[in-house]
Amino acid sequence: MISSSLSKTPDRIARMFDAIATRYDFLNHLLSIGIDRRWRRRAIRSLSLTGRERVLDICTGTGDLAIAARTARPPAARVVGVDFAAAMLRVGHEKLRREQLTDTIALVRGDATSIPAADASVDAVTMAFGIRNVENTNAACDEIYRVLKRSGRLAILEFSIPTTPGLRAAYLWYFNQILPRIGRLVSRHHAAYGYLPASVGAFASPVEFVTVLRQSGFIDISAVPLTMGIVFLYTARRSA
């Protein structure tokens, strides 16, 4: 049985992210000591953009990965970010306005398991730290496959737990003891930063997630550990 702290009903997850939206970016950069920006740039590099692509960023939150896609060199031509948490999108919209990116990045409300886009309509799909929050992982991967054009590229970032013994122990201590305390203090939300390590611990291993991608039809799948395996970059393509 899923404990209530790990329940992933859309309503609960959206409410949780809405509640921390205004502190989300600050905490992201603080808790990862800024490395999160590098992970996002790495994910965008894996797409080998040429300047012509339409990119869909699922679970876009406050839009950082969408912005990374549009500000890369060369950039995506157009990016649409999709998320079901309205307050996260509001923070994202504000950022787009400040950075004068509203002409080329749109943020829309929607669910990863029912993506508001036509079949085979986008060149690439990205997702950062979203997939472990989605209640039905397989349904989201099937949806991503549906909206990608033939040979379209996928890049997903997700946390993992390092396997090297000493590092694993140190990381679990930081992740389970320190991170939730800082998160609670800054966000004033009691559940969200306890949910973060719990949801990472419960998510599929890299081998299992690769299997999910394969079941959805993806090819050329790879799982690359970043920062000693704290994060994995999953890349894949829709078949031609």
Ligand SMILES: C[S@@+](CC[C@H](N)C(=O)[O-])C[C@H]1O[C@@H](n2cnc3c(N)ncnc32)[C@H](O)[C@@H]1O
């Ligand atoms: C940890 S945040 C990641 C945000 C952003 N991608 C980033 O890199 O900072 C996860 C986001 O996924 C969204 N999310 C989770 N499940 C979702 C679903 N089924 N459909 C749409 N958005 C979802 C949440 O609302 C939240 O904004």
